Amino acid sequence: MTETTMHVAQGRFQVLRFPIEKNEKLQAWDAADEYLLQDVAGKLDLDGQPSVLIVNDSFGALAVALSAYKPSVVSDSFISQAATRKNLALNQIDLTTVRLFDSLVLPQDKFDFILIKAPKTLAFLEDMLIRLQDNLTVNTQVIVAGMVKNLPASVWQLMARYLGETRPSKAVKKARLIYAQVDMDHVVPINPYPVYYPLENTQYQICNHANIFSHKSLDIGTRFFLEHLPQDDKYQQVVDLGCGNGVVGLIFSEKNPNAQLHFVDESFMAVASAEENFKQTVTTVSASFQADDALTDFEDKSIDLILCNPPFHQQNTIGGHIALRMFEQSKKVLKQGGELWVIGNRHLGYHVSLKKFFSKVEVMVSNAKFVIIKASNS
Ligand SMILES: C[S@@+](CC[C@H](N)C(=O)[O-])C[C@H]1O[C@@H](n2cnc3c(N)ncnc32)[C@H](O)[C@@H]1O
Numbered sequence: 001m002t003e004t005t006m007h008v009a010q011g012r013f014q015v016l017r018f019p020i021e022k023n024e025k026l027q028a029w030d031a032a033d034e035y036l037l038q039d040v041a042g043k044l045d046l047d048g049q050p051s052v053l054i055v056n057d058s059f060g061a062l063a064v065a066l067s068a069y070k071p072s073v074v075s076d077s078f079i080s081q082a083a084t085r086k087n088l089a090l091n092q093i094d095l096t097t098v099r100l101f102d103s104l105v106l107p108q109d110k111f112d113f114i115l116i117k118a119p120k121t122l123a124f125l126e127d128m129l130i131r132l133q134d135n136l137t138v139n140t141q142v143i144v145a146g147m148v149k150n151l152p153a154s155v156w157q158l159m160a161r162y163l164g165e166t167r168p169s170k171a172v173k174k175a176r177l178i179y180a181q182v183d184m185d186h187v188v189p190i191n192p193y194p195v196y197y198p199l200e201n202t203q204y205q206i207c208n209h210a211n212i213f214s215h216k217s218l219d220i221g222t223r224f225f226l227e228h229l230p231q232d233d234k235y236q237q238v239v240d241l242g243c244g245n246g247v248v249g250l251i252f253s254e255k256n257p258n259a260q261l262h263f264v265d266e267s268f269m270a271v272a273s274a275e276e277n278f279k280q281t282v283t284t285v286s287a288s289f290q291a292d293d294a295l296t297d298f299e300d301k302s303i304d305l306i307l308c309n310p311p312f313h314q315q316n317t318i319g320g321h322i323a324l325r326m327f328e329q330s331k332k333v334l335k336q337g338g339e340l341w342v343i344g345n346r347h348l349g350y351h352v353s354l355k356k357f358f359s360k361v362e363v364m365v366s367n368a369k370f371v372i373i374k375a376s377n378s
Contacts, residue, residue, distance in 0.1 A: 002024050002025060002026065002027055003027055004016055004027075004028070006028075006029055006033075006034075006061055006064075006065070008034055008037040008038065008041075008065050009037055009038050009041030010037060010041060010065040010066065010068070011065070013061075013064050013065055013087075013091050014087070014090050014091055015028040015029055015059060015060065015061045015064060015087050015090075016028050016059070016083070016086070016087060016090065017059050017083065018059060018079060018082055018083035018086055018087075019079075019293060019296075019325070021321065028058065028059040028060075028061060028083070028087070029058065029059070029061035030058075030147060030175065031147065031172065031173035031174060031175040032117065032118075032145040032146050032147050032175035032176075032177075033058070033061045033062055033117070033145070034173075034175070035145060035169075035172050035173070035175045035176075035177060036062065036115060036117075036143060036145035036177060037062065037065050037066070039143065039169070039177055040066075040113065040115065040143070043113070043141065044066070044069060044113065046068060046069070049069075050069060050112040050113055051069075051072075051109060051110070051111045051112050051113070052066055052069045052070075052071040052072070052111065052112070052113045052115065053071065053072045053073075053074065053107065053109075053111040053113070053114045053115070053132075053135060054066065054071050054072070054073045054074070054115050054116075054117075055073075055074045055075075055114065055115070055116040055117065055128055055132075056074070056075060056076070056080075056116060056117040056118075056119045056124075056128075057073055057075060057080060057084065057117055058080060058083075058117060059080060059083035059084070059087060060073075060080070060083050060084030060085075060086075060087040060088065061087070062115065062117065063084050063087075063088065063098050064084075064087050064088055064091055064093065066115075067088065067091075067093045067097045067098055068097075070097050070098070070099075071098055071099075072098075072099045072101060072107045072109070072111075073098055073099065073100050073101065074101045074102075074103060074106060074107070074128070075100070075101075075102065075103060076102070076103035076119075076124065076211045076267050076268050076269050077266055077267060077268075078266045078267070078268065078291040078292055078293060079266050079293050081100050081102070082293065084098065084100065085100075102268040102291070103124075103128070103211065103268050103269055104209070104268055104269060104272055106131055106132065106134075106135065107135065108134070109135065110135055110136070110137050110140070111135050111136075111140055112139065112140060112141065113140070113141050113142075113143070114132060114135065114136070114140055114141070114142045114143075115143050115145070116128070116142070116143070116144045116145070117144075117145055117146065118144055118145065118146030118147075118150045118151055118155055119211070120150070121210065121211050122152075122154055122155070122158070123193065123210040123211070123215060124210045124211040124269075125144075125155065125158055126158050126162070126192075126193075126210065127191060127193040127209075127210035127211075128210075129158055129159065129162035129163065130162060130188060130189075130191045130193075131191065133162070133188050136163075136182050136184070137182070137184075138182055138184050139182075140182050141179070142159070142163055142179070142180040142182060143177050143178070143179055143180075144159060144177070144178045144180075145175065145176075145177050145178075146175065146176065147174055147175050147176075148171050148174050148175065148176050149174070151176055151178065155178065156168070156178055159178060159180045160180075161186075162186070162188060163180035163181075163182055163183070163186070164180055164181045164182050164183030164186060165180070165181045165183065166178050166179065166180050166181075167179045167180075167181070193208075193209060193210040194207050194208055194209045194210070194273065194276075195208050195210075195215055195216065196208070197216065197217055197218070199218065199247060200218065200223075202251075202254075203280075204247075204250065204277065204280050205280075206218075206245055206247060206273075206277055207245065207273050207276040207277055208245050208273055209269035209270070209272055209273050210269065211267055211269040211270070212244055212245050212267070212269060212270055212273055213244040213245075213270075213311075214244070215245070218247070219309075220369070220370075221309060221343055221344070221345065221369075221370050222244075222247060222248065222309055222343075224343065224367060224369075224370045224372070225248055225307075225309055225343040225370075225372060226247065226248065226251045228364065228365050228372050229248070229251060229252045229255060229307070229341075230252075230305070230339075230341065231255040231256055232256070233256075233258065234304060235256055235259050235304045235305040236258070236259055236260060236304050237259075237260055237262070237302060237303045237304050237305075238252060238256070238259045238260065238261050238262065238303070238304060238305045238306070238307065239261075239262045239263075239264060239295065239298070239303055239305070239306045239307070239333075240252070240261060240262070240263045240264070240274070240307050241264055241294065241295065241306050241307065241308040241326060241330070242264070242265055242266075242294075242308055242309060242310060242311050242326070243263040243264060243265045243270060243271070243274045244265060244267075244270050244273070244274070244309075245270065245273040245274060245277055246263050246270075246273060246274025246275075246277045246278055247277065248307050248309065249261045249263050249274065249278070249287070249307065250274075250277055250278055250280075250281060252307060253278070253281050253283050253285075253287070254281060254282075254283075257282070257283045257284075257285070258285060259285065259305075260285050260286070260287065260288075261278070261285075261287040261288075262287065262288045262290065262298075262303075263275070263278070263287060263288065263289045263290070264290050264291075264292050264294070264295065265291065265292075266291065266292065266293055266294075267291070268291050270291075271289050271290065271291045274289055275289040294322075294325055294326050294329050295326070295329040295330065295332075295333045296329070298329075298333045299333070300332050300333060301332075301333070301334070301335045301336065301338075302333060302335065303333050303334055303335065303338055304334075304335055304338050304339070305338060305339050305340075305341065306330045306333070306334065306338075306339070306340045306341070307341050308326060308330070308340065308341070308342050308343075309342075309343045309344075310322065310323035310326055310342065310344060310350070311323070320348070320353070323344075323348075323350065323353065324353055324356075327340065327342075327350075327353060327354055327356070327357050327358075327375070328356075328357055330357070330375075331357040331358065331377065334376075334377070336377070336378065337376065337377075337378040338376065338377075339374055339375070339376045340354070340358070340374070340375045340376070341364070341372060341373070341374050341375075342354065342372070342373045342375065343370055343371070343372050343373075344370065344371060344373070345369060345370060346366065346369060346370065346371055350371070350373055351363065351371070351373050354373060354375040357375070358375035358376060358377055359376075359377050360374075360375065360376045360377065360378065361373060361374075361375045362374050362375075
């Protein structure tokens with residue numbers, strides 16, 4: 001059985017992954033969380049009321065264990081924030097002890113400790129290190145924690161460039177900590193994020209915040225999807241599920257200007273990018289932009305069409321189970337006769353998974369690498 005009780009220097013806590021899955025095989029924290037908590041236990045003096053900022057906590061393990069310090073917590077993940085709230089409640093910790101911030105709105109305060117769980121996207125770490133400059137003092141202790149495989153030399157180089165001298169810990173259970181000595185005299189370049197690229201064959205300049213899927217250029221799978229998006233007046237309520245920078249919904253809207261679009265992603269940066277990009281369309285129909293876990297907040301039988309380029313991972317979690325949940329939820333949210341259009345790599349075998357939920361599953365178009373599949377229950 002998967003361990004859900006975390007024993008660390010700060011105490012013993014229940015920490016679960018969210019959303020809760022039957023037969024969950026993965027723990028909600030890792031050896032890097034344990035190492036970091038062990039390391040700071042001797043440094044954080046409760047009587048001195050140190051100010052603590054946690055960045056990119058996975059499911060709230062760090063926030064729960066350090067709640068006595070009333071930490072601020074910054075994350076780009078809606079799911080991580082929801083999990084943090086649920087895990088605080090599970091441990092009878094008052095939710096107001098932890099201040100949650102989404103990645104685009106940082107706290108204004110200076111911090112004694114900034115504890116960063118190494119993110120998957122290097123660009124996101126770079127953007128955070130640049131934007132955290134206002135939260136630093138010469139005495140701030142910045143520690144980046146991660147599994148050794150997630151800490152390439154480029155992580156250390158970014159820390160050295162944006163903070164000052166770095167020093168690694170020894171590796172313990174394949175996890176490592178990197179400490180930075182803040183040098184207030186270092187010169188911080190202008191933040192390159194968000195980055196923009198021109199969307200081929202259009203007049204659009206696509207805005208990409210740092211944590212966006214394929215933020216430097218159009219993904220080749222997405223390009224194939226854009227070339228084959230459907231056009232029909234029957235599509236009135238349309239969701240761009242896992243919207244990233246929102247190009248799928250944007251181009252769909254151009255072909256179907258009367259459709260009402262709903263952009264959903266679990267990344268706050270994705271939703272902000274999609275909103276910024278959609279402002280460029282000429283459609284007069286309003287659109288909605290939601291950070292959410294897939295379609296959790298949509299009403300049953302309310303949508304005509306869902307467009308989805310499913311995630312291979314959700315922040316640091318890899319797995320096809322996220323796509324499966326998206327398909328299952330799509331079935332509930334689609335009206336009778338509504339359609340789910342999915343693009344995927346041929347080898348992912350999405351048509352097999354889709355058949356679990358839909359009676360009609362058709363390959364609409366394919367090339368050597370990708371397939372576009374339409375699933376419906378009509
Ligand atoms: C492969 S990218 C597709 C992005 C964009 N639609 C495109 O085609 O370029 C998948 C997106 O799903 C998002 N995602 C991952 N887990 C999610 C979840 N549980 N709910 C909503 N979005 C999620 C990721 O943040 C990512 O932006």
